[in-house]
Amino acid sequence: MKISLIVAMDINRGIGKDNDLMWHLPADMKFFKETTSGHIVVMGRKNFESIPEKYRPLPNRENIVLTRNTSFKAEGCKVVHSLEECLSLFPENEERTMFIIGGGEIYRQAIEQNIIKEMIITHVNKSYNADTFFVDFDLKSWSVETILTKEKDERNEASFSVVKYTKK
Ligand SMILES: NC(=O)c1ccc[n+]([C@@H]2O[C@H](COP(=O)([O-])OP(=O)(O)OC[C@H]3O[C@@H](n4cnc5c(N)ncnc54)[C@H](OP(=O)(O)O)[C@@H]3O)[C@@H](O)[C@H]2O)c1
Numbered sequence: 001m002k003i004s005l006i007v008a009m010d011i012n013r014g015i016g017k018d019n020d021l022m023w024h025l026p027a028d029m030k031f032f033k034e035t036t037s038g039h040i041v042v043m044g045r046k047n048f049e050s051i052p053e054k055y056r057p058l059p060n061r062e063n064i065v066l067t068r069n070t071s072f073k074a075e076g077c078k079v080v081h082s083l084e085e086c087l088s089l090f091p092e093n094e095e096r097t098m099f100i101i102g103g104g105e106i107y108r109q110a111i112e113q114n115i116i117k118e119m120i121i122t123h124v125n126k127s128y129n130a131d132t133f134f135v136d137f138d139l140k141s142w143s144v145e146t147i148l149t150k151e152k153d154e155r156n157e158a159s160f161s162v163v164k165y166t167k168k
Contacts, residue, residue: 022130
C-alpha cells in the first residue's frame with residue numbers, strides 16, 4: 001500500500017493555531033479534496049475534532065482517527081490506537097493510497113517511523129502566528145517536483161505552491 005502525507009505549511013513550517021487552520025485558501029482545500037477522494041485518510045484525534053461536524057467524516061474517503069483513548073467513538077470513522085494498528089487494517093496490495101492528513105503529532109510520528117514514501121506539501125507564501133509546526137525533515141532524502149502554483153487572488157489570501165517530495 002502506498003502511504004503518502006499531505007500538509008499545508010507557512011514559511012516558518014507553521015500548520016495550525018488553537019486547533020484550527022490559520023488561512024483561508026479554498027484553492028488548496030479543493031486540491032486536498034481532489035487528491036484524497038477515493039482514498040484512506042488518517043488523522044489525529046485533535047485534527048479530527050478541528051474539522052467542523054458537518055464536514056466529518058470527510059466524504060468519499062475512508063476516515064481513520066488515531067487516539068489513545070480506548071472509549072473514543074467517531075461516527076462514520078474507524079478508530080485506532082496506534083499507527084501499527086492503522087497499517088494492519090489494510091492488505092499489502094491495497095489499491096487505495098493511505099494519506100496521513102495530520103496534525104503535527106501524527107505527521108512527526110509517521111516521518112520518524114519512516115513509513116512515508118511521498119509527501120505532498122502546500123507551501124503557503126506567508127507568515128502566520130502558529131502554535132503547531134511540521135517536523136523539520138532532511139531535504140537531502142527527497143526528490144522534489146512542483147505540481148501546482150497559485151497566485152493570491154480575491155478568494156485566496158496568499159500565493160502557494162504544491163510540491164511533491166518522493167523518497168529517494
Ligand atoms: N496545515 C495542515 O495541513 C494541517 C493538517 C492537519 C492539522 N492541522 C492542524 O494541526 C493542529 C493539530 O495537530 P496536533 O499535533 O495538535 O494534534 P493531532 O496530531 O491532530 O492529534 C494528536 C492526538 O492524536 C492522538 N495520537 C497521537 N499519537 C498517537 C499514537 N501513536 N497512537 C494513538 N493515538 C495517537 C492523541 O489523541 P488522544 O489525546 O485522544 O489520545 C493525540 O492527542 C491543528 O491546529 C490543526 O488545524 C494542520
